[in-house]
Amino acid sequence: MTTNVYYHPACLDHDTGPTHPESADRLSALIDRLKEDEFGALNWELAPRAHIAQLLAVHDRRYLDGIKAKIPALGRADFEPSGTVISALSEEAIYRASGAVVAAIDSVIAGKADNAFCAVRPPGHHAKKGNTSGFCFVNNVAVGVRHLQNSRKMERIGVIDFDVHHGNGTQELLEKDPNVFFGSIHQGLIFPNTGKMGQSASGNVVNIPVARRYSGKDFTESLKSRILNLLREFKPEFILLSAGFDAHRADPVGDLALDNEDFAQITRDIISVAKQCCGGRIVSVLEGGYRPSAVAAAGASHVRELMNA
């Protein structure tokens, strides 16, 4: 198996300040871990910039222009009230993060990799068509979905979000598209307070909120039996993952209890569906996870399974 990792140093230059949870340290800790000998078989690729047309398939031009307009010449500025901070070098990070997903998809479709992981920030799953919250700007996974459909003629796309927060932006962007399946398991009653239990009328959106302190075993079992079974029935041609690691027991933001092995189990269960439905085609994209050591350890468990798929 070949697993590609897409990364760009510009993703570290998005400066949120010394006390912000969405720090460059969380990504650099993961990168350092994945550079260790154990991961020597990973194929590293430099993430290209996304083209504006790829972002316009998801977001309003006015919104994208507004991101550019709010970038300060020096230092940092508040982008929106829930704590999303933008800095002088954020634009390059934003375009590299979404460009990583596009390039990762192309590498898997071309057969240059069996699957791929995008080690990028800022995250994306709270970003909507014309606004955002929760440390996100461009919805990297939604950009990937539209690229698959518009440029790679894939029709049925599965998106699984196991970040501790509901992927409200991704759902809002994709829920009206019957050719996209969106399944999210997340902690209930926390930001962004969406993703109530249930399945949409058309069946292509499934949300499983879980209670705080929910065990890792119950989390992985719920994902498998209540979301991945439906994903399998949907028969996706390609699977994208919003891979947040803030459901880890050491995470300071989430309040769940997953350990590194739980993230490995989640990954194996998704790989199993991908092998049955779409030749194992998976592109996984980093979302949240706010204790750098836990992001590194849980991310390593996730990528190890992709390598061994």
Ligand SMILES: [Zn+2]
């Ligand atoms: Zn999160």
